[in-house]
Amino acid sequence: MSWIKSREFAIGLASAVMVYMFLEYFFVLPKAAADLTSGLKNLAVVISAFAFVLAALNITLIHGRRVTRKDKGWIYSACLLGMFAIMLLIGIPFGTAQSQYMWIQRNVYTPTSAAVWGIMGFYYVAACYSVFRVRNVDAFILFASGLIVVLNNAPAIAAFWPQINAIAGWIQDVPGTSGIRGCYITVGVGLVALAIRVMMLIEKQFFVGGE
Amino acid sequence: MGVVSLLYIITQIGYIMTEIIVAGRVIELLYFIAFVLVTRYFIQRTKTGWMPSFRHIPALYAIDEIVGRAVEMGRPIHVAPGLGDLDPQSIVGFEIVRYTAENAAKKGAEIIATTRSTVQLPIIEDLVRTSFIGAGIPEAYKPENVRFIASDVSAYVTGVQSIIERENCAGNISVGQSSGYMFMLFARAKTVVGDVMQIGGTAKVLNTPHLVATCDYVLIGEELYAAQAYLTKEPELLATVAVQDMFKLAMMALLAIGLIVTAIGSDLITNILGW
Numbered sequence: 398m399s400w401i402k403s404r405e406f407a408i409g410l411a412s413a414v415m416v417y418m419f420l421e422y423f424f425v426l427p428k429a430a431a432d433l434t435s436g437l438k439n440l441a442v443v444i445s446a447f448a449f450v451l452a453a454l455n456i457t458l459i460h461g462r463r464v465t466r467k468d469k470g471w472i473y474s475a476c477l478l479g480m481f482a483i484m485l486l487i488g489i490p491f492g493t494a495q496s497q498y499m500w501i502q503r504n505v506y507t508p509t510s511a512a513v514w515g516i517m518g519f520y521y522v523a524a525c526y527s528v529f530r531v532r533n534v535d536a537f538i539l540f541a542s543g544l545i546v547v548l549n550n551a552p553a554i555a556a557f558w559p560q561i562n563a564i565a566g567w568i569q570d571v572p573g574t575s576g577i578r579g580c581y582i583t584v585g586v587g588l589v590a591l592a593i594r595v596m597m598l599i600e601k602q603f604f605v606g607g608e
Numbered sequence: 609m610g611v612v613s614l615l616y617i618i619t620q621i622g623y624i625m626t627e628i629i630v631a632g633r634v635i636e637l638l639y640f641i642a643f644v645l646v647t648r649y650f651i652q653r654t655k656t657g658w659m660p661s662f663r664h665i666p667a668l669y670a671i672d673e674i675v676g677r678a679v680e681m682g683r684p685i686h687v688a689p690g691l692g693d694l695d696p697q698s699i700v701g702f703e704i705v706r707y708t709a710e711n712a713a714k715k716g717a718e719i720i721a722t723t724r725s726t727v728q729l730p731i732i733e734d735l736v737r738t739s740f741i742g743a744g745i746p747e748a749y750k751p752e753n754v755r756f757i758a759s760d761v762s763a764y765v766t767g768v769q770s771i772i773e774r775e776n777c778a779g780n781i782s783v784g785q786s787s788g789y790m791f792m793l794f795a796r797a798k799t800v801v802g803d804v805m806q807i808g809g810t811a812k813v814l815n816t817p818h819l820v821a822t823c824d825y826v827l828i829g830e831e832l833y834a835a836q837a838y839l840t841k842e843p844e845l846l847a848t849v850a851v852q853d854m855f856k857l858a859m860m861a862l863l864a865i866g867l868i869v870t871a872i873g874s875d876l877i878t879n880i881l882g883w
Contacts, residue, residue, distance in 0.1 A: 423637045425628055445693075448726035452756040455729060459752050470774050513762040517788065520795035524821035527798075580813040580829045582859055587811070587833030589640065590852040591696050593647055599844050600699070600836055 408598065415596055456481065542568050626883075634883040647851045654843035660850035667807050667825035668838050671704070674779035674805050675711040683778035684718035684753075686771060689732065690784015690810065691761055693725045696833070697811050701784030702728075702735060703836045704809075708781055709736045713743035720771060721754045724764035729756045765789040769796045772804060783809035783827055783835070791818035798822050809835075 400406050414437065420426065421434050460474035468474075487498045529540045548554040549565030594600035625634055650658075678685045687708045689701025705721055712719040721732050733754045740749035757767035769792075772780055780797050782790065790808070797804040808819035809827025819826045827835065834852065837845035866877040 423629055423633050423640075425630055445727050448729065452726040452729055452759075455754075455756045459755055462752060470770070473770070510760065510762045513766055513792075514789075517792050520792055520799070523799045524791070524795055524818075528821045577813050580816075583830040583856055584811045584813065584833075586852055586855050586859060587830035588696055589643055589855075590647075590848050591699065591833045593640075593644055594836075594845065594848050595699065597644075597647070599651075599842075599848065600703075 412596075412598070419596070453481075542572075632882060635881055643851065643855060646854065647848050650847040650851055651844050654847045659843060660846050662838065662846060662849060665827070665831055665834070665838055667809060667827045667831070668835060670805070670807055670825040671708055671781065671839075672711060674781065674807065675708065675715050675717050677805060678712070678717040678778040679715050681778045683776050684720050685712060685779040685781065686720045686722065686768065686777045687780075688722050688768065688782045688784070689728060690782060691724055691764070691787055691790065692785030693727050695785060697784045698725075698728065700809075700832050700835050701782075702731060703839065704781060704783040705732055706735045706739060707839045709739035710742060713740045713745060713748065716748075718750075719753060720775065720777065722757050722764075722768055722771065723755075724757055724759055724761060726756065726759065729754070761787055761789045765793045768793055772797050773801050777801075777804055779805045779807075781807045783807065783832065786810035786812050786815040786819065788815070788818065790815065791822060794819065794822035 417433070417437075421430055457478070460478050462468075463474040464471050464478065484498070484501065487495060487501070491498065493499075525543075529536075529543060531537045531540050545561065546565050546568060549561050555561055591600065629637055650660075674685055685708065687705050689698050689705050692698040692701070709719050709721070711717075719736065721736050723729055723732055733751070736754050737746075737749050737751075740746055755771075757764045771777065772793075773796075777797075780794070782793070786808070790810075794806055794808055797806060806823040807825045807827070808823035809832050810816060810819065811829055811832045813829060816826065816828055820828075830852070834849045837849045862877070869877050
């Protein structure tokens with residue numbers, strides 16, 4: 398059974414799935430093919446679920462080692478392991494819809510997550526400061542267009558100067574959108590090139606390991 | 609008579625194609641086949657000594673600079689393949705992780721690789737481990753330096769921020785899927801930690817300004833998909849990048865034709881693209 402661990406087997410299996418998915422996307426296939434497609438997609442979900450076990454082991458080993466060695470910041474690792482254990486002990490036997498589990502979710506996880514998002518505003522101000530420094534003509538154009546769009550979103554400015562709506566709208570709709578669409582087209586071409594490289598097995602760095 | 613027969617055959621082929629190919633995907637398939645054939649042709653040409661010229665992408669060459677800087681400062685480098693799972697951008701992210709890990713192994717820098725995806729974890733572990741084995745120093749590979757942080761993006765970003773700050777990273781490289789949260793990661797490293805050299809990259813156009821505002825070097829859009837070719841300089845890969853550019857020109861020509869045809873009141877191009 399050593400062939401199962403070989404690099405060639407992994408590449409062959411991946412290639413077979415790639416060819417099948419390619420055919421399934423472009424060609425009208427019989428009904429049985431649709432079942433096979435959904436089966437493959439389910440298999441991907443199952444494999445992802447297996448990977449969660451690896452991730453849990455990784456977290457436990459890394460943070461467990463940090464706590465036992467009393468490394469810098471070990472108290473945070475201890476908190477993480479504690480929360481991890483609590484969530485597991487409540488979630489596995491009683492399910493994730495259980496009231497205690499939901500209580501932690503609503504009163505611990507959601508507020509902390511929202512707080513992290515809330516901090517972002519301060520970073521935006523710092524980033525604006527560094528981006529909007531006028532050092533050359535390009536930077537001035539960026540600054541001027543950015544300033545108009547920002548002012549347009551302040552209701553008081555739009556009330557005093559209604560024409561700003563049209564100017565900001567033009568900046569967003571004409572130069573902004575055309576630039577973004579140009580990027581989308583080139584990204585699309587790049588994506589096709591990457592897909593072809595992967596399908597032709599020229600780009601295969603993720604087929605690592607093996608014997 | 610010959611022309612009539614040829615037209616009849618072409619019509620029949622067209623009819624059969626619309627019967628066996630999913631409606632609306634005929635042009636997509638033809639585009640794909642054309643791309644494959646042209647790529648195949650130019651790959652063959654590289655075997656006869658042809659080599660495309662390519663422009664310098666500073667962000668990719670800056671990886672070496674970050675590794676060298678980390679060695680001099682005796683500090684680690686953080687590297688991550690973005691926020692995705694196994695999407696195309698993550699594939700590029702893996703290449704960046706592999707290249708950084710190989711460089712770090714050869715030059716003696718410490719590397720910390722993180723992910724928010726459980727599926728990416730074994731791949732990154734293997735990439736980093738094989739890089740150290742390839743450099744002839746398997747004993748220098750530290751399994752604890754390949755870390756799963758959390759699936760939730762806000763938790764992942766907070767975790768990586770703490771790694772960069774607490775473990776005093778000299779460089780931060782994150783190329784792949786991005787979101788607004790990644791802005792926070794790069795911004796914190798820039799404004800709070802300060803002397804962290806950063807490379808960001810994403811094909812997600814709307815997140816690119818976040819990276820431009822906070823990173824020292826940025827891979828923008830399609831530059832991302834050319835990364836492996838630029839890093840390895842393998843003729844086969846460079847040929848595909850050249851083909852990529854040719855098809856970009858073809859797209860521009862198609863846009864111009866479409867613009868003219870639409871301006872004169874015809875929807876021919878729109879109809880053909882809708883096949």
